[in-house]
Amino acid sequence: MTVPAKTDLAFRDRAAAESLLDVAYDLTDSPIGPLLVATTERGLCEIAFDPDPEEEVERLARQHGIRVLRSARPVDEARRELDEYFEGQRHEFDLPVDLSALPAFQQGVLAELQRVPYGRVDTYGGLAARIGKPKAARAVGGALNRNPVPIVVPCHRIVGSTGSLVGYAGGLERKQLLLSLEGGTLV
Amino acid sequence: MNAVAIPPFERFYEEYREEIYAYLRKLAGRDADDAFQETFVRALRGYQSLQHGRHLRAWAYRIATRVAIDERRKRRPTAELPELPADDGRPAYAELDHLTGDLPATERAAVVLRYGYDLDYADIATALGSSEDAARQAASSGVRRLRRRMT
Numbered sequence: 001m002t003v004p005a006k007t008d009l010a011f012r013d014r015a016a017a018e019s020l021l022d023v024a025y026d027l028t029d030s031p032i033g034p035l036l037v038a039t040t041e042r043g044l045c046e047i048a049f050d051p052d053p054e055e056e057v058e059r060l061a062r063q064h065g066i067r068v069l070r071s072a073r074p075v076d077e078a079r080r081e082l083d084e085y086f087e088g089q090r091h092e093f094d095l096p097v098d099l100s101a102l103p104a105f106q107q108g109v110l111a112e113l114q115r116v117p118y119g120r121v122d123t124y125g126g127l128a129a130r131i132g133k134p135k136a137a138r139a140v141g142g143a144l145n146r147n148p149v150p151i152v153v154p155c156h157r158i159v160g161s162t163g164s165l166v167g168y169a170g171g172l173e174r175k176q177l178l179l180s181l182e183g184g185t186l187v
Numbered sequence: 188m189n190a191v192a193i194p195p196f197e198r199f200y201e202e203y204r205e206e207i208y209a210y211l212r213k214l215a216g217r218d219a220d221d222a223f224q225e226t227f228v229r230a231l232r233g234y235q236s237l238q239h240g241r242h243l244r245a246w247a248y249r250i251a252t253r254v255a256i257d258e259r260r261k262r263r264p265t266a267e268l269p270e271l272p273a274d275d276g277r278p279a280y281a282e283l284d285h286l287t288g289d290l291p292a293t294e295r296a297a298v299v300l301r302y303g304y305d306l307d308y309a310d311i312a313t314a315l316g317s318s319e320d321a322a323r324q325a326a327s328s329g330v331r332r333l334r335r336r337m338t
Binding site (some may be wrong): 001002003004006007008010011014015018020021054057058060061065066067068069070 | 205
């Protein structure tokens, strides 16, 4: 017997309102395709391109705890800021991100990355130098490749030393789109 | 003993929500929607304390049964169960729905789980939070009570 949508929604809202979840997630549309957006109580913990929800749910459970539930309200704020970003109305995200499940090195790289402003790009080597490890460009690339919250933590703003796009976990086409949305120029 | 992994809650919820909802419609009637929310909220509260992923279905039924019993206790003696149409293609429920409405909650749950859902007594025991013997007794005294009423 199908659960009435109202009852299903009421449960999902209540689960979040009573702080019973490790992770709440929802799906949203964007100009670069469907996104899965997930948050812990601390902040945004994942944005996935072209998500396979079942796979993402398993991954979220492994990283943050098994109480993973689709619930719209907790990710409302993220969805709103992303909409504004894609409309060109927002240049900085205000919502907190939760990177606590990541290795320290990656946290350091992503923290530094958040300082690369909207509309600017930097290189892998440049970012490596800014965290005090000028020879670690390749490791920096690896940390960016596994960035769990792309767009908000702007790994699309990091390009090769010649200015070529090089790589993007979400595909070069998306990287190009994000950069042209921002009208990016080399730092 | 091999650990059976506990699935992410979303998977558990998707897997059992429909049958639990149908079950609560039988047990709690018009309070099914509240009982449904309460059931899965309680499941979430206990989810992290689960030791393994075995018997999750029976565990869900046990919580739902407790919730339905709690609701009935709260509402007695004015509780009245609506007569639901047999719209789920499982006529056993519909029959039992009429027949068991006046039984004590535990007996009703045992009868519905045994004869409506075809659970074995081990699962019913889990669902009722009792021993297998107690589950068997609840079902058989429920049936006896029904027989007495019919003759």
